[in-house]
Amino acid sequence: MTAIIHQFAVGADNFGVLVHDPSTGATASIDAGDEAPILAALGHKGWTLTDILITHHHSDHIAALSQLKARLGARVVAPRADRHRIPDIDVAVGEGDHIQVGSIDFLTIETPGHTSGHVSFYSAAEKLLFAGDTLFSLGCGRLFEGTAQQMWTSLSRLASLPDDTRLYCGHEYTLSNAKFAVKFDSDNAALRARIAEAEALRAKGAFTLPSTIGKEKQTNPFLRAAEPGLASAVGLVGYKPVEIFAALREAKN
Ligand SMILES: [Zn+2]
Numbered sequence: 001m002t003a004i005i006h007q008f009a010v011g012a013d014n015f016g017v018l019v020h021d022p023s024t025g026a027t028a029s030i031d032a033g034d035e036a037p038i039l040a041a042l043g044h045k046g047w048t049l050t051d052i053l054i055t056h057h058h059s060d061h062i063a064a065l066s067q068l069k070a071r072l073g074a075r076v077v078a079p080r081a082d083r084h085r086i087p088d089i090d091v092a093v094g095e096g097d098h099i100q101v102g103s104i105d106f107l108t109i110e111t112p113g114h115t116s117g118h119v120s121f122y123s124a125a126e127k128l129l130f131a132g133d134t135l136f137s138l139g140c141g142r143l144f145e146g147t148a149q150q151m152w153t154s155l156s157r158l159a160s161l162p163d164d165t166r167l168y169c170g171h172e173y174t175l176s177n178a179k180f181a182v183k184f185d186s187d188n189a190a191l192r193a194r195i196a197e198a199e200a201l202r203a204k205g206a207f208t209l210p211s212t213i214g215k216e217k218q219t220n221p222f223l224r225a226a227e228p229g230l231a232s233a234v235g236l237v238g239y240k241p242v243e244i245f246a247a248l249r250e251a252k253n
Contacts, residue, residue: 003104003126005168006045007207010037013172014060015209017130018047019101026050026102029074030121030130031170035064039071051101054078055132056118057085061170079110081117093119111158113151114141120158122165129213131158133170137211138194139177140222142253148246152225155245159223163214174198174208180252181221184233191219221248 006018016037017030028051029038042049049072054062056079069076069088077099080092093099095110099121106121111134118141121130133141134151135158143151178195185191194215198208217223224230225245231237234247 001126003123003128005128005166005210006041006047007168007209008037008041009172009207010034015168015170015172015207016041017168018042018045018049019104019128020045020047021102021104024102026104028053028101029068030168031055031061031132032065032068033060033063035067035071038064038068048072049074051099052076053099053101053106053121053130054082054086054089055120055130055134055170056115057082058115058133061132062086079108079117079119081110082115109157111135111154113143113146113148113154116145118154122161124162127162127165129158129161129165129167131167131169134158135167135216135220135223136169136171136177137167137174137198137208137216138181138191138220139173139252140220140249143249148249149242151249152242152245155223159213159217161213163212163217165213166210167212167216168210172207172209174211175202181219184221184230184248184251185219185224185227187229188219190215194219 004020008016010016020027027047052074075090077091078086078089080094093108097108106123109120111118111120114133226241231244
């Protein structure tokens with residue numbers, strides 16, 4: 001693994017992430033919600049922005065896109081399905097497309113549900129996943145433009161990645177998600193241990209991300225909808241996982 005990741009706070013609970021390839025000097029910003037913190041992070045690391053990888057069209061992920069591109073000339077990679085509502089796209093991507101940040105290869109995985117065009121970027125070699133607002137630590141994105149079935153399919157796809165894949169996402173929501181998760185999965189010892197760990201991290205001002213796919217499979221109620229305990233907690237024993245997922249997502253709204 002060669003990529004260097006720099007994660008930084010943007011506002012109260014949003015994340016910015018820079019991915020740097022030391023062998024070529026290439027640096028990508030994952031999403032572009034706010035220009036000043038991204039410029040500050042680049043300056044702090046001494047990195048030059050070459051690429052901007054956009055997960056979805058929401059303004060807290062693209063508001064600074066045009067300014068950053070105008071200022072730094074970076075290449076913009078964004079979901080093809082959102083061409084009409086994301087400006088300044090250089091490379092439009094969809095399911096199965098590969099893009100390179102320097103020598104680092106990312107596979108585009110379409111993950112609709114939060115928005116219809118949402119994509120996630122996955123590097124198998126680097127064991128890295130940028131899931132935007134699809135999969136959060138102990139949670140998942142709201143269904144603004146997709147169905148429960150679409151989101152369940154997207155989450156199941158991400159859950160099928162190797163357990164040691166590092167998960168980065170758009171927001172620091174772990175502790176608020178934890179309050180919800182523990183209500184529906186109260187007997188889950190791994191969840192209780194993760195909450196204690198997250199509380200300790202937040203108490204010292206540290207981030208709770210990255211998580212891993214393995215940790216999320218053990219503790220995230222939205223990935224555990226096929227577990228009998230979750231079905232029982234929402235009163236839907238015998239129902240399909242997608243129906244348990246839909247009930248959990250509804251309860252969280
Ligand atoms: Zn969003």
